Amino acid sequence: MSVRVEINKLVKNFEKVEALKEISLKVEEGELFGLIGPDGSGKTTLFRLITNLLVQNNGTIKVGDYDSRKDFKEIRKITGYMPGRFSLYHDLSVEENLNFYAHIFNTTLKENYHLIKDVYSQIEPFKKRKAGDLSGGMKQKLALSCALIHKPELLILDEPTTGVDAVSRKEFWELLKKMQKTGITIMVSTPYMDEASLCDRVALMQNGNLLALETPENIVNQYSGDLWQLSTSNMIKIIVDLEGVGNGIKNIFRFGEKVHITSSGIEFEELNKTIIDFLEPKGHENIIIEKVEPQIEDCFLDLMDEN
Amino acid sequence: MRTILYILQKEFIQVFRDKTMLPIIFVVPIIQLLVLSFTATFEIKNVNLAVVDHDNSVLSSKLISKFSGSAFFKLKGRAVNYKEAELSLKRSDIDQVIVIQNNFEKNLNQGQSTHVQVVTNAINGSAASLMSAYANSIIADFNREIIVEENPLVNFGLPINVQANFWYNPELDYKIFMIPGILVLLVTLIGMFLSAMNxxxxxxxxxxxxxxxxxxxxxxxxxxxxxxxxxxxxxxxAFGLVVAYFVFGITVLGSLPLLFSIASLYLLAVLGLGLLVSTMTNTMQQSMFISWFLLVIFIMMSGLFTPVESMPNWAQIFNYLNPVAYFIKINRMIMLKGSGFADFQREVYLLIVYAISVLTLAITRYRKRV
Structure with a gap:
């Protein structure tokens, strides 16, 4: 069972801050939908509006046939929500938390064990441990179990991988993929752009605006301009040294250990010469420039820069 | 209904898992009951007294020995002159000064009148008036003795013989008055703070x-x-009542089931108030401060220490909003006088209205939003 989510011209203001500026988007049934954006871009606000923890100033949200304002009670029954901040009871054990959430949704751990088996089995050996004593990754798995225990049709995960180590992050996404196969609609937000490529479709948000709404492949395909990767002997002060490098170069940003440079209307030879001439007097050696295929992060940074 | 049971189960697990909770629930009330009932008293004992005796005669030392023989006064020594006594008064070493003038004995023996000056530290007005009354009665007593001695043939009897009977607390023991009030205080503290914090x-x-x-x-x-x-x-x-019985020998004269029914009703009001504070605040600090503020006002105005009847009119009207005042009044009536429902039904009805309003407010104020 899964539902679609339709968001139409959604506006939310907090006093003077416009948190969401006329956002419209659709999430299809059974889709793994990613909400990508930096902190403060409006991801959490959007999720809280869907679950009616906040009320919008304007616009509509429909989860299946339910309206978020009128039928929020129905929506809460079919939605599993995992807040960004760990919100389970620290002083209750893993098992007690799970039983409690199962019971208040009128079900039991036993009855729905099969739904959460994949996630829960990983923390089951620690079921007597207090939730507050779990590691970050285990906390997230427990929170996911609790959000799934009532067989939701829509699963909303607010930054589930923030503050979780790289291995646990990978495991967590694998779990989400498995979860999706059971037919549930999943909306997940993350500030990590590399996680975008794991979603079916992503929405890129910034300052309450929707910058892109596409499949990860299309976002990469739509990338205009050329992308170059630069490395030199002195990567520490490279960004400062590249300041004012000259015409044709649009953007310079760090990408892991390297630097990515975007340009338009300029050939490799010319670019290569410009940069080498510019950097060598500043003491850089082994200057290597090569053309690279854009990854989704490059596209996002480009899109965010345009706005 | 089943949902409520599961929520209750969760709450109980949390309450008893918290290691500070059991002492808060069982040790704190006992300490409060034991400490407060002995210390929260208006009885005056051990008044520190200084005497300035300018006469140094047989009669003046007789008067002084009357003071030193009394349980209320503690003779802190004699001062040579009034200046010295005033200095000790300023330092709060003494509470009261008795000045006996020159020719005290001579005047009395000649059948003339003489003067005794009583100076009292009146920072605490009610204590001062008690001290001064004690001193006056000792001097009056002494006065009468002298008159009888000088005129043995005159029958010096008072025309009206007043016989005082003290009901409900025949020995005028302050503890008996305080304990029902302190019991109210401790259930109020537990109820209000725990609910306001939770x-x-x-x-x-x-x-x-x-x-x-x-x-x-x-x-x-x-x-x-x-x-x-x-x-x-x-x-x-219940725990407090048991302690009151074993430590102070106080039994409940009225009906125990009635006492607990009214306590339960009262607690609904207090817990409702705590939850209301809880719904209106965002941090434990805010909640703690507001409930503390409310409680201090409620307790000071409740009649625990001073009678409500002697407060100004506006304060008595305010006490309609003060659940603590209702229950202290009712609890004293049940425990000490054995009163029944009919004796305080007005207060009970007001408490019912109070509990319903506060709980309704708390439920409507609680929003399932962030």
Whole structure:
């Protein structure tokens, strides 16, 4: 069972801050939908509006046939929500938390064990441990179990991988993929752009605006301009040294250990010469420039820069 | 209904898992009861007295020995002159000065009148008037003795012989007056603070966000928060009554079931108030401050220490909003006078209205939002 989510011209203001500026988007049934954006871009606000923890100033949200304002009670029954901040009871054990959430949704751990088996089995050996004593990754798995225990049709995960180590992050996404196969609609937000490529479709948000709404492949395909990767002997002060490098170069940003440079209307030879001439007097050696295929992060940074 | 049971189960696990909770529930009330009932007293004992005796005669030392022989006064020594006594008064070494003038004995023996000056530290007005009354009665007594001695043939009897009977507390023991009030105080503290802290704790830790997206209904959640502390406070009251019996020998003259029914009603009002504070605040600190503020006012105005009847009119009107005042009054009536429902039914009806309004407010004020 899964539902679609339709968001139409959604506006939310907090006093003077416009948190969401006329956002419209659709999430299809059974889709793994990613909400990508930096902190403060409006991801959490959007999720809280869907679950009616906040009320919008304007616009509509429909989860299946339910309206978020009128039928929020129905929506809460079919939605599993995992807040960004760990919100389970620290002083209750893993098992007690799970039983409690199962019971208040009128079900039991036993009855729905099969739904959460994949996630829960990983923390089951620690079921007597207090939730507050779990590691970050285990906390997230427990929170996911609790959000799934009532067989939701829509699963909303607010930054589930923030503050979780790289291995646990990978495991967590694998779990989400498995979860999706059971037919549930999943909306997940993350500030990590590399996680975008794991979603079916992503929405890129910034300052309450929707910058892109596409499949990860299309976002990469739509990338205009050329992308170059630069490395030199002195990567520490490279960004400062590249300041004012000259015409044709649009953007310079760090990408892991390297630097990515975007340009338009300029050939490799010319670019290569410009940069080498510019950097060598500043003491850089082994200057290597090569053309690279854009990854989704490059596209996002480009899109965010345009706005 | 089953949902409420699960919420209750969760709340009880949390209450008893908290290691500071058991001492708070059982040790704190006992200490309060034991400490407050001995110390919260208006009885005056051990008044520190200085005497300035300018006469140094047989009669003047007889008067002084009357003071030093009394249980109320403690002779802190004699001062040579009034200046010295005044200095000790300023330093609060003494509370009262008796000045006996020159020719005290001579004047009396010649059948003339003489003077005794009594100076009292009146920073605490009610204590001062008591001290001064004690001193006056000792001097009056001394006066009468002298008159009888000088005129043995005159029958110096008072025309009206007053016989005082003190009901409900025949020995005028302050503890008997205080204990029913202190019992109210301790269930109030437990009830109000625990409930005011509990809901806001969920807000502060963030667990409320997960709860709010569940289909739990507001009244179920509030009931789940209320019942555990309601039970705990009732147990505390029972515990306090047992201590009052074994330590102070105070038994409940009235009906115990009546006492507990009214306590339960009263606790609904107090817990409701705590939950209301909890719904209106965002951090435990805010909640603690507001409930402390309310409690101090409620307790000071409740008649625990001073009679409500002697407060100004506006304060007596304010006390309609003060649940503590109702229950202290009722509890004293049940415990000490053995009063029945008919004797305080007006207060009970007002408490019912109070409890219903506060709980309704708390439930409507609690929003399943962030």
């Amino acid at each position: 809901l806001v704790k969920e807000k502060e830790i963030g667990t409320i966000e997960q709860i709010n997206v569940t289909p739990i209904k507001k009244y179920q959640f509030i009931t789940g928060k209320l019942v555990p502390f309601w039970i705990i406070a009732n147990i505390d009251l």
